[in-house]
Amino acid sequence: MASETMANTIVKTETKEDVARSLAKKMRPRESLIQGFLFICGAISILTTVGIVYELSKEALLFFRDDRVTLVEFFTGSQWQPAIEQFGIAPLVLSTLVTSTIAMFVALPLGLASAIYLSEYASSRVRSILKPVLEILAGVPTVVYGYFALTFMTPLLRNIFGSDVVQIFNTASAGIVVGILIVPLVSSMSEDALHAVPDSLRQASYGLGATKLETAVRVVLPAALSGITAAFVVAISRAIGETMVVAIAAGAGPRNFEWSDVTQNYSGTPFNPFTSAETMTGHIVRISGGDISYNSIDYNSIFAIGLMLFFITLLLNVFSRRIVERFREVYD
Amino acid sequence: MMQGNYALQAKDLNIYYGSFRAVKDIELNIHTNKITSFIGPSGCGKSTLLRAFNRMNDLIEISHMKGSIEYKGKNLYDSDVDPVEVRRRIGMVFQKPNPFPKSIYDNIAWGAKINGFRGNMDELVEESLRSAALWDEVKDKLDQSGLSLSGGQQQRLCIARTIAVKPEIILMDEPCSALDPIATLKIEELMRQLQEEYTIVIVTHNMQQAARASDYTAFLNMDSSDRAGYMVEFNETNEMFTSPQNQETEDYITGRFG
Numbered sequence: 001m002a003s004e005t006m007a008n009t010i011v012k013t014e015t016k017e018d019v020a021r022s023l024a025k026k027m028r029p030r031e032s033l034i035q036g037f038l039f040i041c042g043a044i045s046i047l048t049t050v051g052i053v054y055e056l057s058k059e060a061l062l063f064f065r066d067d068r069v070t071l072v073e074f075f076t077g078s079q080w081q082p083a084i085e086q087f088g089i090a091p092l093v094l095s096t097l098v099t100s101t102i103a104m105f106v107a108l109p110l111g112l113a114s115a116i117y118l119s120e121y122a123s124s125r126v127r128s129i130l131k132p133v134l135e136i137l138a139g140v141p142t143v144v145y146g147y148f149a150l151t152f153m154t155p156l157l158r159n160i161f162g163s164d165v166v167q168i169f170n171t172a173s174a175g176i177v178v179g180i181l182i183v184p185l186v187s188s189m190s191e192d193a194l195h196a197v198p199d200s201l202r203q204a205s206y207g208l209g210a211t212k213l214e215t216a217v218r219v220v221l222p223a224a225l226s227g228i229t230a231a232f233v234v235a236i237s238r239a240i241g242e243t244m245v246v247a248i249a250a251g252a253g254p255r256n257f258e259w260s261d262v263t264q265n266y267s268g269t270p271f272n273p274f275t276s277a278e279t280m281t282g283h284i285v286r287i288s289g290g291d292i293s294y295n296s297i298d299y300n301s302i303f304a305i306g307l308m309l310f311f312i313t314l315l316l317n318v319f320s321r322r323i324v325e326r327f328r329e330v331y332d
Numbered sequence: 333m334m335q336g337n338y339a340l341q342a343k344d345l346n347i348y349y350g351s352f353r354a355v356k357d358i359e360l361n362i363h364t365n366k367i368t369s370f371i372g373p374s375g376c377g378k379s380t381l382l383r384a385f386n387r388m389n390d391l392i393e394i395s396h397m398k399g400s401i402e403y404k405g406k407n408l409y410d411s412d413v414d415p416v417e418v419r420r421r422i423g424m425v426f427q428k429p430n431p432f433p434k435s436i437y438d439n440i441a442w443g444a445k446i447n448g449f450r451g452n453m454d455e456l457v458e459e460s461l462r463s464a465a466l467w468d469e470v471k472d473k474l475d476q477s478g479l480s481l482s483g484g485q486q487q488r489l490c491i492a493r494t495i496a497v498k499p500e501i502i503l504m505d506e507p508c509s510a511l512d513p514i515a516t517l518k519i520e521e522l523m524r525q526l527q528e529e530y531t532i533v534i535v536t537h538n539m540q541q542a543a544r545a546s547d548y549t550a551f552l553n554m555d556s557s558d559r560a561g562y563m564v565e566f567n568e569t570n571e572m573f574t575s576p577q578n579q580e581t582e583d584y585i586t587g588r589f590g
Binding site: 204 | 497
């Protein structure tokens with residue numbers, strides 16, 4: 001350090017060479033070391049993603065290469081019965097769609113409303129109590145939510161709609177509880193977005209004689225839209241990927257159906273939220289937990305389902321980015 | 333001076349943040365259709381006092397006040413007064429231009445809409461932008477974001493937005509502090525035009541601005557003993573700047589402190 005101090009001291013009599021030497025580029029090993037470390041951290045997450053996609057694609061390819069599988073059947077078939085070599089993914093995808101949709105109907109309004117309340121209405125005292133409570137809710141293990149669905153939500157639904165209508169395992173119960181599970185996620189991310197809206201916009205709104213509600217809904221909310229959409233997308237991805245709750249409460253077998261049932265026998269399709277139906281994640285976890293042999297077609301099929309899940313969430317991400325770009329209100 | 337020609341009357345006004353008294357013992361009359369400026373060093377409570385006039389201080393959780401502000405004989409702080417209604421009659425323009433991240437058109441229309449405006453919106457937008465001397469500059473790009481304008485234009489947009497609500501009084505909190513001298517001059521000219529229809533109260537750091545652009549001036553200073561702001565002197569601007577009654581005022585306006 002002493003020599004550096006010397007070098008930095010400006011001597012009046014220094015020659016041109018002295019100046020050049022003191023201004024010369026210096027090795028800063030600590031800087032490069034830390035930069036390298038940070039790069040590796042970033043690279044690891046990207047490499048992991050690449051690795052996952054590679055592994056999924058590799059195993060899925062084995063599945064699609066198999067003679068007993070056709071792509072047309074995979075995408076259009078309405079029966080998923082590996083035992084008799086029927087591989088139509090629709091029953092699994094539709095069940096996932098139903099649970100996720102129900103979950104979003106619960107999570108988005110509740111999460112957004114609580115975010116608006118926390119960010120715009122709550123006094124600092126109330127917020128200091130409510131935020132940690134929400135975070136605790138986010139910390140509850142999902143298996144607990146699963147049994148909450150099975151032992152609380154399902155009986156509740158059966159009481160309301162009748163136990164002849166609502167089966168013990170059903171997608172409504174699982175969907176509602178998945179929704180509750182992701183409320184903290186939606187509300188915390190949305191609240192961050194709302195909070196980031198500059199106070200000057202609120203002041204401007206109040207200064208024009210706007211009420212609290214008008215300010216929150218028509219000034220702050222639109223300005224935070226991009227952050228809120230991001231929250232929604234993460235929440236949808238989470239709902240689609242959620243496994244434990246649906247594995248426990250939604251049912252342990254694909255809800256196979258005929259396409260004609262959709263119009264003629266609605267209650268026999270996965271669209272009926274009160275019957276049991278296995279989702280994509282639920283199916284994967286059940287099959288991989290069972291005793292099936294490595295490299296069998298059953299085994300490979302779950303990678304194809306996994307790949308499908310991956311593409312659905314990817315598509316959602318791309319799609320929502322587009323929406324955000326179009327509708328966001330840029331401040332600053 | 334004619335009695336009853338006051339737009340606002342502050343009586344024995346004290347404003348607190350928690351236990352700290354920010355402004356004390358203000359007795360002040362704001363004349364109708366005149367421009368009144370508040371000058372004084374930083375931290376003397378000018379902005380706090382200004383924000384008391386349309387109850388913007390209500391938005392700060394820890395602030396409260398004692399005394400009264402009368403508007404046409406009604407105390408704005410009576411328990412049966414709705415602060416939202418107060419702000420509809422007493423509009424505000426802020427220090428940093430803060431247009432909404434909406435189109436220029438919507439920036440103007442929004443305030444009118446929430447205030448239940450039923451007439452021709454296009455006309456109102458044009459009229460408000462004309463009053464704010466901004467129409468010619470933006471008439472061809474009303475659908476662009478208000479934030480695409482320059483700082484001075486943004487501030488005039490904020491003024492236009494305030495006018496569109498048709499208040500009686502406009503409060504301006506250092507409206508030119510973020511603007512260059514030319515934009516500042518434009519705002520000052522605009523204030524002079526608006527004065528015919530509105531009562532204007534302006535907080536400024538710039539003494540030349542107060543001298544140029546206001547009819548009445550209040551000089552506030554901070555009491556060094558309790559750090560509370562108090563009003564040193566209030567007078568017609570010409571009087572204040574040519575023959576200040578108080579030594580503190582003279583020291584401040586001649587640049588000996590502040």
